[in-house]
Every structure is written in C-alpha cells, then in structure tokens.
Amino acid sequence: MLDANVFIEAKRRYYAFDLCPGYWECLVWYHNGACILSIDRVREEIERGDDQLKEWVRATMPESCFASCDDAEVIEQYSQMQLWARQQGQFTESAKAEFADKADAWLIAYAKAKQFVLVTHEVLDRQIRKKIPMPNVCEAFDVPYVDTFAMLRDLEAQFNWRQPA
Numbered sequence: 001m002l003d004a005n006v007f008i009e010a011k012r013r014y015y016a017f018d019l020c021p022g023y024w025e026c027l028v029w030y031h032n033g034a035c036i037l038s039i040d041r042v043r044e045e046i047e048r049g050d051d052q053l054k055e056w057v058r059a060t061m062p063e064s065c066f067a068s069c070d071d072a073e074v075i076e077q078y079s080q081m082q083l084w085a086r087q088q089g090q091f092t093e094s095a096k097a098e099f100a101d102k103a104d105a106w107l108i109a110y111a112k113a114k115q116f117v118l119v120t121h122e123v124l125d126r127q128i129r130k131k132i133p134m135p136n137v138c139e140a141f142d143v144p145y146v147d148t149f150a151m152l153r154d155l156e157a158q159f160n161w162r163q164p165a
Contacts, residue, residue, distance in 0.1 A: 009121055024056060085100070090129060104137075
C-alpha cells in the first residue's frame, strides 16, 4: 500500500521523472503484477497538485492502482483507528483533526483490512505531539510497514544507468 509521499517525494527529489524514469515504469509494472496498490484518497491528494505527477497519474498509472475505500472491512478499521487516535492523550487536537481529514488513516485501514504492507517515508516517533505518524498507528494495529527503499529491495527492482547517446 503506497502512501502519497512515495509518489510525491520521489517526484520532487531522488526519482524525478527526468532523472529516473525507470522508477515510474517500475511502479506501473509492479502494480500490473499485483504487487503494489494505493487508495482513492491518495490519488485525490496527488490530483490536488498541478504538476507532472498529477498528469502521470492520470495518463499512465492504471486507475486500478487506487482502490476504493468504500469497503465495510476498511471502514470498520478506519473507525477503530479514529477511536484510537481520539483516545491518545499524547497528540494535540489539531493532530487528531488532521489524522481524521487526510488519507493516512484510510491507507492504514485498507492495509490492515486486506493484510498488506504499508509503504511510507514517515518514521515511528513515540514523542511527537503535533502529528500522528503512520508508523505509530501501524504499530498500534499490527500493520507492517517499510520505506520505499525497502520495498524496492524486496521487489528486487534496479534502475540501471545507460550511457547518453
């Protein structure tokens, strides 16, 4: 299950479209092989931008990559995660409101309901108050998570340089 930051950070930094087109081809290929998936709410976050990533998602990534969260099991997990978040005294009210508003809880709920691994750049932080990090929720709900680089290694993806023509 790919978090929005797997797309956004890659585009902005280390796998920019002009530097590493193989990364983007890899995402499509592994989705078509049923290895990677994201959710409709991540797609919505990406489409709020006005850039090359938005165009790539619309033109290249199959719509089937962004699964609907309109599923009873997913909705139940989402509800449990929102209840958990509200009960955590560690987090500020604005952090709880943001968690309820963004795709994060939906993504973790989908991963939990469907027994998938979450892929995110966020890191576990037991002291943070102003945000609810996805790994904190994953730990509380026994959802496995990795970062993009661990995912690519698990998939045995490689991006090989070639000499310019």
